[in-house]
Amino acid sequence: MSVIYNENAIKKATNVTINSDLLQKAKEYKINISKNFEAYLAEVVKKRKEEEWLEENKEAIDAFNERVEKRGLFGDKYRRF
Numbered sequence: 001m002s003v004i005y006n007e008n009a010i011k012k013a014t015n016v017t018i019n020s021d022l023l024q025k026a027k028e029y030k031i032n033i034s035k036n037f038e039a040y041l042a043e044v045v046k047k048r049k050e051e052e053w054l055e056e057n058k059e060a061i062d063a064f065n066e067r068v069e070k071r072g073l074f075g076d077k078y079r080r081f
Contacts, residue, residue, distance in 0.1 A: 004046050
């Protein structure tokens with residue numbers, strides 16, 4: 001799988017707004033908010049990148065699936081299962 005982002009890039013401070021009660025609970029459990037938010041954000045970016053790739057390649061994927069539906073797969077005649 002390709003790299004989603006540069007994990008070695010410098011960290012940059014930013015402001016986020018978080019529910020105060022949730023923030024307090026996270027602090028009570030000593031949850032590293034920055035680390036967890038970064039991991040979550042990486043997953044969101046990865047999902048969006050996958051969705052973008054599927055949309056960009058939709059025509060080719062549909063054409064391939066249509067061809068397989070009509071003609072089958074290349075090695076179908078050699079399968080033993």
